[in-house]
Amino acid sequence: MNASLPSYLNSEDVGPWGNYLSQVDRVAPHLGDFQHLLETLKRPRRILVVDVPIRLDNGTMAHFEGYRVQHNTSRGPGKGGVRFHPDVCLSEVMALSAWMSIKNAAMNLPFGGAKGGIRIDPKLYSRAELERVTRRYTSELGGFIGPQVDIPAPDVNTDAQVMAWMMDTYAMNQGANTTGVVTGKPVELGGSQGRKEATGMGVFFATRETLTRQGLQLDGCRVAVQGFGNVGSVAAKLLQAHGALIVALADHGGAIYQPNGIDLDVATEHHRAAGSVVGCPQCEAISADAFWNTPCDVLIPAALENQITEHNAMRIQAKVIVEGANGPTTTGADDLLEDMGVTIVPDVVANAGGVIVSYFEWVQDFASYFWTEDEVNQRLEHIMLGAFDAIWRLAQERGISLRTATFVIACERILRARQLRGLYP
Secondary structure (H helix, E strand, O other): OOOOOOHHHOOOOOOHHHHHHHHHHHHHHHOHHHHHHHHHHHOOOEEEEEEEEEEOOOOOEEEEEEEEEEEEOOOOOEEEEEEEEOOOOHHHHHHHHHHHHHHHHHOOOOOEEEEEEEEOOHHHOOHHHHHHHHHHHHHHHHHHOEOOOEEEEEOOOOOHHHHHHHHHHHHHHHOOOOHHHOOOOOHHHOOOOOHHHHHHHHHHHHHHHHHHHOOOOOOOOEEEEEOOOHHHHHHHHHHHHOOOEEEEEEEOOEEEEOOOOOOHHHHHHHHHHHOOOOOOOOOEEEOOOHHHHOOOOEEEEOOOOOOEOOOOHHHOOOOEEEOOOOOOEOHHHHHHHHHOOOEEEOHHHHOOHHHHHHHHHHHHHHHOOOOOHHHHHHHHHHHHHHHHHHHHHHHHHHOOOHHHHHHHHHHHHHHHHHHHHOOOO
């Protein structure tokens, strides 16, 4: 703990922010001349907590708590998603914004890190109520966001429609049509081809590259995926299309197992109809806890943070973990898995596809010139593979984990920018 930090920045428990601070402390010995600037990474630049009051459909008023955190903007405007979830809290949003700083720097994108969220269970509210929540939240953010300030994007329980509402609200308040204020918008409103699939596609690229460098084949590889939302489902379908067997799926309702490979078309249709993969035909229903015991070669956690902990890490049978979610593995679990010889592709690499294509969307909005989906996917693969190669080589050269290597590259870029900019005034 750093006694000089405000209380809300310290964390003695293994919450999201505490997890991030542990990761930063671990990279410190590898930063050389930049160690003296390390405190920069432990203090978000700006934190905004807002009340979001709306009129419900029944005429009563309800209040929700909203957050937006800009962790670091030394390399460019803040960039990061907005999530709607009943467990959203300041510690989580601070950590997510910090991981966005690392992710953007690791991919060498001209962005800093930011994140936002509203503490709400969207399943309990109508579409009209969610629109009012989105618009009021956007209005409360005011000048805190903007195409050269901070650019939100979709995250957990938000989508292209939510981004459309945010963009329209910002435009109405500014009196000008400003498409670049958010990314992940509908294509009809300046969104990019390939954005919806980009995060899952990035997970696929990361999995393929890791297996290739370890001399393993994707064809016949057994994969277990936690989370069957946009990221998990896209990654699973791409992996299956290239020969992998998806042997287990888990979501909020439980988990299913099929050692011969789950038919993802059937699972997708069942999930659409039932709201969960549980009950999918020709699959064995297992508990969410038993999912971690699944015999597999690759495990993809693509749900929420802090899913792999000291309590379940020792039960994992996979030799490769590719983090589709943000912060799914605690630092304690990291240590255990490393001792077990498990290769972990960290979230700030594996799920970077979304922010890379968000960058493409931002660029296309400024140019008012839009690319084909093939162009987007080719450029996505080029950036991800270049970043992955640099991280892999550094890890091999220094004998460090992929997570530590990623943080070394990213932190050096952020702190070099901080040093070059100096302090104002």
